[in-house]
Amino acid sequence: MPGRTEREAEQAFLDPLAKALSCIARAKFQALRRNGSKVLLLEGLELKGSWNLKLEVTHYYRLLSNVNASASERFRVSTLSYYYTFLEESGAAEVISYQWHPAGNSGYLGPHLHLGSGAGEIPPWLSKCHLPSGRVSFEQIVLLAIEGFGVKPLRTDYREALQASHDRFTRYRTQPGDGFA
């Protein structure tokens, strides 16, 4: 998400996430900054729906600048990695976890998902397996919660709001070679 300043870019990044979250919960992300990187967290957010689940989010990002970009897009937030995990109601077992951690210890660099024991009888080798996926947005996770898992939306216009925000994410997500460093 671009901005004239670091603060504006961060605001442009966080605002859609907060709006998406407001579609399913009255909650806020937690955040911690260190050396230019920041981690956003959601801890065991209870989701009441067709199946009662919990949502856990870990989203790492940093701010980048591009001196060649227009003034309005001089700064941008870039995602470093994410973990979007649905847990069973007790929070003890994962059901499904969407992940992307290109700089982690894993040899698997692309976006993927994991199935967990909370989804039912899963052989251990399968729960460790990186199942390829596209890069997902938090908005898609919220939409999955509502339309896939039956979580009651708190906004009647949730679909339009999430779609607009997801489109913006798709437009502005950083890509290799786009000049930001």
Place this chain on the structure above:
Amino acid sequence: MYSHGIRKTSYWWYQRDSRGLHLRFRPERAEFAMARSLLPITDSLVDEISPAELRAVLDRRARRLLSLTGEQFLAKWNQGEFNTPEWENDPRLGHLSLLIPFLSNGH
């Protein structure tokens, strides 16, 4: 002093008297506005937490993923006990290890 103003911004005040409309400056409000501008703009969107609070997050996740306390996980991590082939590419390890750099105080 400012009670007769007809419109205010954060620290400028339009005041009308018998001689017309005047723009007044309110230094105490300017000081407040400048102080507020130095706060993280994310304040209203997220709750900032401390490394100590993140340590509690790590503890909960280590218990769930590895059946270890956060301290036990960190001790094993620092002793290199996860540097074995069986832990290579284990998604649970990656999940927890990315939190480690945020546990110390930084800027």
